[in-house]
Amino acid sequence: MEHFDTLVFSLYRLFFTLQAFLLILRIIKNLECRLIKRGASLGIQLEVCRFKQETVPKIFTRLALKHRDKIAFYFEDQTWTFRQVENFSNKVANFFKKRGYQRGHVTGLFLENSPEFVCFWLGLNKIGVVTALINTNLVEDPLLHSIRTVDPKCLIYGSTLKQAVRNISGKISHLELYEFFENGQNSLVLDGAENINFRLKKESEVSPTEEIKKGKNKDKLIFIYTSGTTGLPKAAILTNAKFIFMTVGLRAMSQLKEYDVLYVSLPLYHSAGGIGGVGQCLIGGTTVAVRKKFSASNFWKDCIKYKCTSAFYIGEICRYLLSEHSKNDTPIRHSVTKLIGLGLRPQIWNHFVSKFNIKEVYEFYGSTEGNTNLMNIDNKSGAVGYIPTWAKLFHPVSIIKCNMSTAEPIRGSDGYYQPCKPGEPGLFIxxxxxxxxxxxxxxxxxxxxxxxxxxxxxxxxxxxxxxxGDILVQDEMGYFYFRDRMGDTFRWKGENVATSEVEAVISKILNLSDAVVYGVEVPGTEGKAGMVAIVPTTRTLDMKKFCENLKMNLPSYAVPLFVRVMKSVPLTGTFKLMKVDLRKEGFNVEKIQDELFIYDAINSTYVELTPNIYEGLITGNIRL
Incomplete structure (x- = not known):
């Protein structure tokens, strides 16, 4: 009887505890209720994955059994079922296992967007091999640097990128080269390379089950390159745990479901498209429509064609779509209800969602290598995230005071860094x-x-x-807003441009030391356009030859759009003070007495930046 009374008392206590909890949830505003529910769901899933030692190959193998004939990927006019992705990735795993590749080995993947892109790194990780996803815009030294950084055993590259590989082949002769022919066509491969299409045709589709079982949650999965804030591209480590966290985090917060169809036109070598986008298929069973390269004119056409219910974006995409459809007020009959991405500017936010009838926007903030992740889950215009004060106990992020020119954090008199007040911009950590x-x-x-x-x-x-390395601000309500990317990196065309990398190339081309690269704001554009200030060693500078050399040695997005030719530059040891002044002056022909040039893409040269051209850029009549 005593035990029965104790049980009844315990049940009563549990009942009243639950009632109290529900009452608290009613008091807390609706947004915080959603944050609690989705955050709790994310936390539970991550703990389960850690306990069960889940990996991406393990999860996908189960999904492939569950959804054998469901569409995993749409690509151009192709459809790939979960079974086909599983079989192709198994072929990759078995082929490289026979070639002696073992757990912990590294490969390089230099391939444009396609389902095979995903199958290659997924198959390789089934046997524990880590794949470095190399930016397909890279050429010459930056490409060579990216390869050498991870010291791979081989390079798998697409036939459309053959010329870039040929140009550095003499410097990577120690690597095994595998050429993949898109659309299955056959032609001659580079000297020393193998036709991997031919090799895989003969390979077994049987799953390497025992190898997959050996995988651990904290094992390395892929390397993704990021410029961070300084220097040449760095290979960030993505473990299975990090991939699952990033994917499940976006999924839990945006409430994506298995029945959704997600459109991804972002490059798969970056984390937004390659993890947040593709990961929804590999981890969540959502169908993903992949496009080789973003096209403003085809974005909504593709969404209609594949019956997409959601789409991934970056800020540049939104601006391009508005520009593409600026003269057409006819409603577009698409089925996309939610957008997930980053960089949608407050200035165009409301106009964009109104014009294209988007019900939900899930703007997030984060970096490939970082742990500072935020997400806006209630359509708050311009916000990149929301964290109430109490929630920082579970997700401890802060904004601290810093030098607003260099983003260097500032310690107080007590020796510690100082938190910013609401409304005060600072360094996000x-x-x-x-x-x-x-x-x-x-x-x-x-x-x-x-x-x-x-x-x-x-x-x-x-x-x-x-x-x-980023400047953010938090308001009194708890919403975070992105202000600027500081340090020696700026963002253009959806890519991070490391100024030191561009400076090194220019110095080599012109054989000079005084080359300073920085980003400048151009009205009506996302990010910052590249500009370089140089002090040439000769009186005459062949601008066409200079431009052609830049295009040969830099990815297209890193080629400076403006050139300032100076007689002398007030230098400091790190250029920091000088860059601040140059950045403020921008490309204003009315204030700058030095020669100014602008990139002419049609003729591959730099031409004089005249007052008329400057006026066109400022008014938006001339687009970059």
Whole structure:
């Protein structure tokens, strides 16, 4: 009887506890209720994955059994079922296993968007091989640097990128080369390379089950390159745990479902398209429509063709779509109800969602290598995330005071960094956890690069925070807003441009030391356009030859759009003070006495930046 009374009392206590909890949820505003529910769902899923030692290959193998004939990928006029993705990736795994590839080995993948792109790295990781996803815009030294950074055993490249590989083939002769022919066509491969289409035709589709079972949650999955805030591209480490966290995080917060069809036109070598987008298929069973390259004129046509219910974006895409359809007020009969992405500017937010009838926008903030992730889940115009004060106990991120020109954090008189007040912009940082995935920092392949991204003894002795390098501001309600990317990197055409990388190329071409690259704002454009200030060693500078050399040695998005030819430059040891002044002056022909040039893409040269051209750029009549 005593035990029965104890049980009844316990049930009563549980009942009243639940009632109290429900009452609290009613009091808390609706947004915070959603945040609690979705955050709890994410946390539970991540803990289950950690406990079960889940990996991407393990999860996808189960999904492939569950959804054998469901469409996994739409691509151009192709449809790929989950069974076909599973079989192709199994062929990749079995082929490279026979070639002696083992757990921990690294390969390079240099291929344009396609279902095969995903199948290659997925298949390789089924046997524990890590794949570096190389930016397809890279040429010459930047491409060579990206390959050497990860020291791969082989390079798998697409036939459309053959010329870029040929140009550096003499410097990577120690690597095994595998050429993949898009659309299955056969032609001659580069000297020393193998036709991997031919090899895979003969390979077994049987799943390497025992190898897949060996995988661990914290094992490395892929490397994704990021410029961060300084230097040449760095290979960021993406473990299975990080991939699952990023994918499930977006899924939980945006409420994507298996029945959704997600449109992805972003490059798959970046984390937004390659993890947040493609991951919804590999981890969640959602059908993904992939496009080889973004096209403003075909964006909505594709969404209609594939009956997409959601789409991934970056800010540049939104601006291009508005520009493409600016003269047409006829409603577009698409079925997209939600957009997921980053960089949708407050200035065009309301206009964009109104024009294209978008019900939900899930704007997020984060970096490939970082742990400072935010998401806006209630359509708040311009916000990149929302965290109430109490929630920082579970997701400890902060904004601290810094030098607004250099983003260098500032310590107070007590020796610790100082938190910003609501409405005060500052450096965004996130506390590093060495146990929980939600605060984990896996960093880069180059361990020395990790030291530059970590702040020690921030608020108390012994704590460690990740330095995002970005300026954010939080209002009194708890909403975060992106302000600027500082340091020596700026964003253009959806890509990060490392100024030191461009400076090194220009200095080599012109044989000079005084080359300073920075980003400048151009009205009506997303990000910042590249500009270089140089002091030439000769009186005459062949601008056409200079331009052609830049195009040969830099990806297209990194070629400066403006050139300022100076007689002398006030230098500092790190160029920081000088860059601030140059950035403020921009390309204003009315204030600058130096010669100014603008990139002429049609004729592959630089032409004089005249007052008329300047006026056209400022008014938006001339587009970059």
């Amino acid at each position: 996130g506390k590093v956890s060495f146990r929980k995935q939600m605060g984990r920092f896996d960093g880069y392949v180059n361990k020395k690069a990790n030291e530059k991204k970590l702040l020690q003894n921030v608020f108390v002795n012994g704590d460690v925070y990740f330095d995002s």
